[in-house]
Amino acid sequence: MLQSSTAALARERAQLEPVFKYVDQHADAFVERLRTLCQQPSVSAQNLGLEETFAMVEDMARGVGAKTRRIDLDGGPPILHARIGTGARTLQLYDHYDVQPPEPLELWQHAPFAADIADGRIWARGVSDNKGNLVARLCALEAYRRALGELPLRVTLLFEGEEEVGSPHLRQFTDSPLGRELLAVDGCIWEAGYKDPVGRPTVALGCKGILYVELRVRSAAKDLHSSWGAAVPNSAWRLTWALGTLKDARTGRVLIPGFYDRVQTPNDRTYALADREPFDAAQYRTLFGIADFLHEWDGREARRHYLFDPTCTICGLTSGYQGPGGKTVLPAEASAKLDFRLVPEQDPDEILRLLRAHLKAGGFGDVEVEEVEGEGERAARTDPDAPIASAVVETARELYGLEPLVLPNMAGTGPQYVVAGQFGVPAVGMGVGNADSNNHAPNENIVIDDYIQGIKHMAWVLHHFAAA
Amino acid sequence: MLQSSTAALARERAQLEPVFKYVDQHADAFVERLRTLCQQPSVSAQNLGLEETFAMVEDMARGVGAKTRRIDLDGGPPILHARIGTGARTLQLYDHYDVQPPEPLELWQHAPFAADIADGRIWARGVSDNKGNLVARLCALEAYRRALGELPLRVTLLFEGEEEVGSPHLRQFTDSPLGRELLAVDGCIWEAGYKDPVGRPTVALGCKGILYVELRVRSAAKDLHSSWGAAVPNSAWRLTWALGTLKDARTGRVLIPGFYDRVQTPNDRTYALADREPFDAAQYRTLFGIADFLHEWDGREARRHYLFDPTCTICGLTSGYQGPGGKTVLPAEASAKLDFRLVPEQDPDEILRLLRAHLKAGGFGDVEVEEVEGEGERAARTDPDAPIASAVVETARELYGLEPLVLPNMAGTGPQYVVAGQFGVPAVGMGVGNADSNNHAPNENIVIDDYIQGIKHMAWVLHHFAAA
Secondary structure (H helix, E strand, C coil): CCCCCHHHHHHHHHHHHHHHHHHHHCHHHHHHHHHHHHCCCCEHHHCECHHHHHHHHHHHHHHCCCEEEEEEECCEEEEEEEEECCCCCEEEEEEECCECCCCCHHHCCCCCCCCEEECCEEECCCHHHHHHHHHHHHHHHHHHHHHHCCCCCEEEEEEECCHHHCCCCCHHHHCCHHHHHHCCCCEEEECCCEECCCCCEEEECEEEEEEEEEEEEECCCCCEEHHHHHCCCCHHHHHHHHHHCCECCCCCCECCCCCCCCCCCCCHHHHHHHHHCCCCHHHHHHHHCCCCCHHHCCHHHHHHHHHHCCCCEEEEEEEECCCCCCCCEECCEEEEEEEEEECCCCCHHHHHHHHHHHHHHCCCCCCEEEECCCCCECCEECCCCCHHHHHHHHHHHHHHCCCCEEECCCCCECCHHHHCHHHCCCEEECCCEECCCCCCCCCCEEEHHHHHHHHHHHHHHHHHHHHC | CCCCCHHHHHHHHHHHHHHHHHHHHCHHHHHHHHHHHHCCCCEHHHCECHHHHHHHHHHHHHHCCCEEEEEEECCEEEEEEEEECCCCCEEEEEEECCECCCCCHHHCCCCCCCCEEECCEEECCCHHHHHHHHHHHHHHHHHHHHHHCCCCCEEEEEEECCHHHCCCCCHHHHCCHHHHHHCCCCEEEECCCEECCCCCEEEECEEEEEEEEEEEEECCCCCEEHHHHHCCCCHHHHHHHHHHCCECCCCCCECCCCCCCCCCCCCHHHHHHHHHCCCCHHHHHHHHCCCCCHHHCCHHHHHHHHHHCCCCEEEEEEEECCCCCCCCEECCEEEEEEEEEECCCCCHHHHHHHHHHHHHHCCCCCCEEEECCCCCECCEECCCCCHHHHHHHHHHHHHHCCCCEEECCCCCECCHHHHCHHHCCCEEECCCEECCCCCCCCCCEEEHHHHHHHHHHHHHHHHHHHHC
């Protein structure tokens, strides 16, 4: 990566002192602003509270001085686009105002939309993924402008409301003339980032793609007495057997012919980035409560597979009787939710075709495959030498006092390809989460100190990227 | 089977005319009596309403003149035992006052505990299995005694409250000195029977055994973001793969070593009974809404497999996210409910041991196996020449005007071995259901005319068995 001098960074820190002071003085208010947003449910999978949340986010953006624009999508919640600042460069901040469903509710120690503060953390669905980042960025814009005056660059905000369901309507915007105009920027800060278990800030230079499908079998018009299991097809068995053909129990390899055809082994530099900082396998094992990683991989191996392997994951199974005790029923219907995390060059549309062909060829033509989250996402990967990448890494190193963990890509997914990658815009993920943030799981949380640091980091990135 | 003369049966019918008249005159009241019992939920799997239902059944038994006895079980709902009548022979009527869970509720066209009357039927959870039979038998005792005086034989009632969860506490009674004394009878009418799709009454000379287990996998302390699927074990995959080792997708054969070791091919007479009356495969296909039976079996084949094959049936699957839309989660827990229907000589305890050993040997030591419904049940089979079998068949033939369908055994299960089989007591199933009764499924129902006929049939069986 390009290197700024230590002196230059020290000078920037001095210039930013008033901004950091403003952040510290307004820390409580910034926390309350985030809590308020988290208390408003916005579950895209359940079409819950999206319009209300859009209105709150729009108000917040106006509140820090941005000029907002509502972009309506046919069949989905609106996008908020906003502009603020002047200068040579344009930096886009991509976030989403929707969150994952909170279920299973009984496993939460704090109500998911209460945004309780406890143990120095804020606990809420979406506080890490991604409302904490969204609000931190707005707070950074406010702090910079109040402390130092107008921003030294153009910032655009792009806040969408369907990221957690695969952004199924986003292409209406990204593929439109307006989208192409607004998305032509010099760099993009991507939604998320976290501190790893030893406290290092992570910086992600891309993300995986995704295909999310539901497999469904209907074997009869109604549930039957299970004694008929001797003579009548059973949807749950059909589903189980069909799933068994998708992934090898011993190797974990996906068995769909053609699945790996376009997968390229990462180059040495990419592996080196991944390996540079060791992955504390023991710490993750404790965090996750797992006996071991797959195949007893050590930290380096687990990390490489996590970052670079395409996956096929059962996210949910449902069939028949699931209550207490026993019910002797032959279930008429069974379904599974599956996600495939994809790596660069894999095309979700192609994987869907391969999956359907494989099931049909294997005698599972009775297993319906429906894509759940729209059109899937392609993977994206950013050049480590891009100016926005350097800006994020160098300022993180200075601010946090630790060498950041630069990930060639996140293991997660987002519409980075359609928003940035397809236009050649380098995108870099950073954010306020932690290794125990429980994204997509019960007890999602962020550490308040991380949130305050994240606001400062965002301000520094703006300053540095404008000057570089 | 032993044959009574046509003249003798005609004489019996004439003797019973006052009983049948009483039944017809009290048909509305008998229907209301049944509706009242069905309106009281008694879901043993959910420990719901059992004591209340026991009290209602006890009142009903007393109301027809029986001397009742409450038999408490440690950890389960009480058994009602009752005596009525005098004579040389003792006939036991076995029924249960508990019902299956009503879920999934949204598929019911009438509320499951409303006991609505529509289209000449009563719609309620448990109306066919088995409250309709229980009340019909009490009505038969009342009608006989009111019309003809005291019963010509001793009748004992044995009504338990946990049949639908495998009677896990029943052996406390059946294996006790009191149980051995009370269960030493000359014949037993078993709980259930139905008209087949062309209206023939079925008579069942036994039932299958059962083992009901829950398989559970816990792969992590909490649900994780599904991106971890590349490196962290997934409970849903582990469960899917483990299930896949239990049953062959192509042949449908159970793959647990030793599972078939004790299974004996039925003898020619048993096959002949099963084959005597053709099984209308097309009619069942329509009823069930299935494209075909397994392996495109024709009616005779499907019927033989239904009656004589031991099974391994997935009754339920649950893991991860099951709501609308998508949630990208790596599920920490997955479970399956499985029932094995067993044939004579198969021992549920042994099958459980074989299952556990098979999973362990196959590398699935992480899959816990817990028996859901107590100790399992062994299969039971009654000699077609037993006097109670002849009594049921001959009177059914006369009353219904159709040749009854005599089944060597039901495909379903009950504690017939512990209640009757182990004491050498012949047990015969008969009842008021129909081929579309939806036992264990939504929209359970019986036809009111079948119920009234069933009361008359029971009265005739008492009369005939006492005289034979």
